[in-house]
Amino acid sequence: MIASTASPTGSLSHSFRVGTALVWNDIKQGLRKHKAGSSWRARLLQSGGILFGLIFLASLHLAAFSLVTYTGLSPSDDRARLFAGLSTAIWCFLLFVMISGGLARALVVLHEQDDSNLLLSSPVSPRAVLAARLFGNALQSCLVDGFIIVPYINIRALVFGQLNFLWGYAVWFALAVIVTCIDGLFSFGLIRWLGMRRARLFSQAIPFVLIFGVTFFAGSMSVSIAQMNMTPDNTHMPPVMQEKFIALSHTPLVALARAGAGSPEYVTMIFAAAAAMALITLRLTERAFIEGTQNLAENVTAAVPGKADAPFRTGVLKLEILKNLRLIVRTPMMAVQCIAQVLTPVGIAFVMGHQDLPRAIAFFVIFVAGVLSGMFTIAAGTVEECDDLLSMSPRRVLLFRLGKMLSGCLWPLGLTLLAVVGLFLAGEGLLAGTVLFAGIPLGLAASIVGETFATPVKTGTRPKLLSDPIMMIPLLGMQLTSGLIAGLTVFTAAFSVYFLLLSLLLSYFMLILAVGLAQLRKPLF
Amino acid sequence: MESISVFDNLLDFLSLGAMECACEIIGLVKRFGPKVAVDQLSFKVPAGMLYGFLGVNGAGKTTTLRMISGLIRPDAGQIRVAGIDVMTEPQRAKQPLAYIPDDPVLYGKLNPMEHLEFVSALWGVDPLVARKRAQELLEKLSLWDRRHEWIESYSRGMKQKIALASALIHEPKLILLDEPLTGLDASAARLVKDILLDFLKQGGSVILTTHILEVAERLAERIGIMSGGRLIAEGTMAQLRSHSGQAAGSLEDIFLQLIQGEREGIALPT
Numbered sequence: 160m161i162a163s164t165a166s167p168t169g170s171l172s173h174s175f176r177v178g179t180a181l182v183w184n185d186i187k188q189g190l191r192k193h194k195a196g197s198s199w200r201a202r203l204l205q206s207g208g209i210l211f212g213l214i215f216l217a218s219l220h221l222a223a224f225s226l227v228t229y230t231g232l233s234p235s236d237d238r239a240r241l242f243a244g245l246s247t248a249i250w251c252f253l254l255f256v257m258i259s260g261g262l263a264r265a266l267v268v269l270h271e272q273d274d275s276n277l278l279l280s281s282p283v284s285p286r287a288v289l290a291a292r293l294f295g296n297a298l299q300s301c302l303v304d305g306f307i308i309v310p311y312i313n314i315r316a317l318v319f320g321q322l323n324f325l326w327g328y329a330v331w332f333a334l335a336v337i338v339t340c341i342d343g344l345f346s347f348g349l350i351r352w353l354g355m356r357r358a359r360l361f362s363q364a365i366p367f368v369l370i371f372g373v374t375f376f377a378g379s380m381s382v383s384i385a386q387m388n389m390t391p392d393n394t395h396m397p398p399v400m401q402e403k404f405i406a407l408s409h410t411p412l413v414a415l416a417r418a419g420a421g422s423p424e425y426v427t428m429i430f431a432a433a434a435a436m437a438l439i440t441l442r443l444t445e446r447a448f449i450e451g452t453q454n455l456a457e458n459v460t461a462a463v464p465g466k467a468d469a470p471f472r473t474g475v476l477k478l479e480i481l482k483n484l485r486l487i488v489r490t491p492m493m494a495v496q497c498i499a500q501v502l503t504p505v506g507i508a509f510v511m512g513h514q515d516l517p518r519a520i521a522f523f524v525i526f527v528a529g530v531l532s533g534m535f536t537i538a539a540g541t542v543e544e545c546d547d548l549l550s551m552s553p554r555r556v557l558l559f560r561l562g563k564m565l566s567g568c569l570w571p572l573g574l575t576l577l578a579v580v581g582l583f584l585a586g587e588g589l590l591a592g593t594v595l596f597a598g599i600p601l602g603l604a605a606s607i608v609g610e611t612f613a614t615p616v617k618t619g620t621r622p623k624l625l626s627d628p629i630m631m632i633p634l635l636g637m638q639l640t641s642g643l644i645a646g647l648t649v650f651t652a653a654f655s656v657y658f659l660l661l662s663l664l665l666s667y668f669m670l671i672l673a674v675g676l677a678q679l680r681k682p683l684f
Numbered sequence: 685m686e687s688i689s690v691f692d693n694l695l696d697f698l699s700l701g702a703m704e705c706a707c708e709i710i711g712l713v714k715r716f717g718p719k720v721a722v723d724q725l726s727f728k729v730p731a732g733m734l735y736g737f738l739g740v741n742g743a744g745k746t747t748t749l750r751m752i753s754g755l756i757r758p759d760a761g762q763i764r765v766a767g768i769d770v771m772t773e774p775q776r777a778k779q780p781l782a783y784i785p786d787d788p789v790l791y792g793k794l795n796p797m798e799h800l801e802f803v804s805a806l807w808g809v810d811p812l813v814a815r816k817r818a819q820e821l822l823e824k825l826s827l828w829d830r831r832h833e834w835i836e837s838y839s840r841g842m843k844q845k846i847a848l849a850s851a852l853i854h855e856p857k858l859i860l861l862d863e864p865l866t867g868l869d870a871s872a873a874r875l876v877k878d879i880l881l882d883f884l885k886q887g888g889s890v891i892l893t894t895h896i897l898e899v900a901e902r903l904a905e906r907i908g909i910m911s912g913g914r915l916i917a918e919g920t921m922a923q924l925r926s927h928s929g930q931a932a933g934s935l936e937d938i939f940l941q942l943i944q945g946e947r948e949g950i951a952l953p954t
């Protein structure tokens with residue numbers, strides 16, 4: 160019974176073969192996960208999603224085009240420096256988003272993969288598995304955050320004919336490798352020092368702190384809209400702002416922009432850094448990886464028995480809601496994820512609040528009502544669920560789905576009402592009305608939509624929520640929609656009631672559309 | 685009776701010593717925090733034998749199998765698979781080994797052919813050979829007709845069969861099976877048993893944990909009974925019978941007696 164081997168399992172070529180197979184395997188499965196079913200509903204939904212994505216990308220290209228044109232039209236003494244600063248800003252933004260999102264991804268990809276039993280019990284060198292995982296992670300990080308840099312590269316290279324900017328694609332990947340390594344190292348460190356459970360919490364909290372810091376920093380640095388001089392006959396970047404970009408181009412971070420523009424020494428530097436980081440990471444983390452961080456004993460505190468489960472009787476809806484609220488709180492990772500998502504625009508709100516505190520509060524509360532309701536609902540539906548109990552229950556599934564929605568939006572909408580009362584008492588009647596009429600419907604709609612994305616996990620498995628790429632769709636959708644509605648209504652409320660009514664109508668139209676699409680996904684009735 | 689038993693043990697010792705060992709474990713210890721999951725465990729599995737590993741829930745069976753397969757590091761002790769030390773030469777020791785956990789993870793979005801090809805790539809099997817073997821195995825397990833479907837659409841028993849096929853595809857010498865018969869219908873269970881017997885006949889060895897005692901009684905040549913991380917009795921059925929003093933008892937009787945004796949702190953001759 161001697162296995163006929165193509166190559167000895169310890170050899171480099173075998174490691175390479177397995178690494179490739181592993182990456183390809185992950186890609187194949189990832190693609191299939193998103194493949195639509197054969198029903199017209201699934202197809203319609205997928206086409207809608209693709210259309211949404213295309214429009215999103217097109218508008219980003221448009222934005223990049225206007226940004227480059229706007230910068231180019233502005234009179235400046237040092238145009239080269241100005242553009243270098245602009246590129247640096249965009250590359251830095253990409254870097255931050257990659258780093259912040261990558262940590263949670265690293266934790267899942269490196270430490271919580273279901274197939275590690277199979278891979279690590281095979282004679283493949285664990286280093287090959289680790290390398291393949293890191294590579295796959297870099298690829299994913301590239302794809303997920305590519306929307307930041309790809310439009311800029313395309314516009315510079317293809318519209319303005321600066322073909323050297325195509326190097327940006329290579330730099331984009333090298334940067335992803337560097338970031339993946341940093342996040343990978345960091346995740347191993349976190350686990351070693353804090354234990355798996357707390358590491359998971361931190362991996363959610365740290366990105367938030369990073370993004371919050373960056374938006375806040377950028378927000379407080381940039382000049383306010385009033386200073387921007389946006390009249391049609393006078394479109395140019397104010398000198399104050401130009402100075403900021405030029406200052407940025409004097410920092411070491413400009414290396415990114417130079418590499419992105421194809422400057423040979425900088426491209427070499429970035430690639431050397433990527434290779435070095437990859438080697439260092441493999442060296443340092445291999446041992447920890449073999450010993451299987453996924454096997455670390457976790458001191459999971461046992462749930463108190465006999466409280467969460469209750470017999471089916473008249474108060475079933477109330478019990479279901481209480482149970483969900485309890486489960487969200489008992490899965491701290493999810494609570495942290497939800498709250499971290501919501502706090503992202505605090506920076507923006509804070510900057511707006513410089514001049515107009517009530518307006519900033521109104522904006523923030525509407526945004527929170529939308530995102531938090533949706534996130535909590537998803538969380539409530541994503542915790543462990545006893546499927547058998549659900550289907551045996553006399554009230555059937557509808558009641559439980561209702562329970563998920565209610566437990567999701569109860570707190571956020573309560574908060575919204577509080578804000579309405581506060582604003583009203585502060586004499587901001589119009590803003591109070593805006594929050595009431597924009598925030599409440601938004602929260603309700605987000606709950607209805609979010610519920611269709613919630614899938615209960617198997618008992619004993621950990622809900623992954625945000626680290627599941629498919630969750631990016633509702634999350635981004637919710638953030639964009641909430642941000643749009645919040646911005647639109649609060650902005651128009653400053654002008655006149657009629658504009659406000661118009662934007663409310665527009666918002667309701669959007670919400671109805673979203674709920675309609677969600678009903679296609681998973682109809683309530 | 686005592687003298688027979690001693691003689692028996694001696695014979696046993698001599699024959700075991702002479703035989704080639706598929707797996708040898710010496711003084712294995714594993715702690716999870718303060719909890720000692722496996723405590724000074726030692727046993728040998730001769731080549732070509734099915735070793736039945738029994739014990740109540742939480743006895744430490746799964747932990748032991750995970751240590752043999754190199755998934756977790758023991759705190760003390762030695763493990764040798766086909767004479768190769770798992771700790772010092774993990775990659776070489778894993779080559780002749782297949783491990784099927786109690787809840788095997790299969791790639792749900794792959795079809796069984798793709799899954800088996802991937803697993804055989806891990807063990808370095810030539811792709812052409814792998815494809816041929818995969819077809820043979822799927823036909824044998826009567827899954828060939830459904831080879832185009834994704835594994836996630838399979839029933840529990842079918843998934844179990846795929847797990848077995850992925851253990852056999854690289855022709856291991858030792859298979860570690862953690863409760864392989866849960867969820868199988870009678871004919872599928874028979875099929876699995878037949879495949880295992882076939883595998884044994886070709887010289888392979890199996891370590892199998894199960895809670896279905898009559899399966900162990902029927903298939904296993906040697907049986908080890910674990911409790912609290914230690915081996916409280918070990919041997920052939922005949923030896924276990926004589927240990928427990930139940931000349932005609934079934935394995936179930938013996939098992940329950942041993943476990944109860946252990947709980948009450950009665951020392952049994954081992």
Ligand SMILES: Nc1ncnc2c1ncn2[C@@H]1O[C@H](COP(=O)(O)OP(=O)(O)OP(=O)(O)O)[C@@H](O)[C@H]1O
Pocket residue numbers: 454455456457716719720721739740741742743744745746747748
């Ligand atoms: N990762 C872990 N962290 C902490 N304790 C663990 C871990 N894995 C196992 N244990 C503990 O070790 C002991 C032995 O567990 P093991 O899974 O080996 O039992 P088993 O014999 O396979 O039981 P079963 O028949 O239920 O499968 C148990 O008390 C278990 O709680």
Ligand SMILES: [Mg+2]
Pocket residue numbers: 745746747786862
């Ligand atoms: Mg077990």
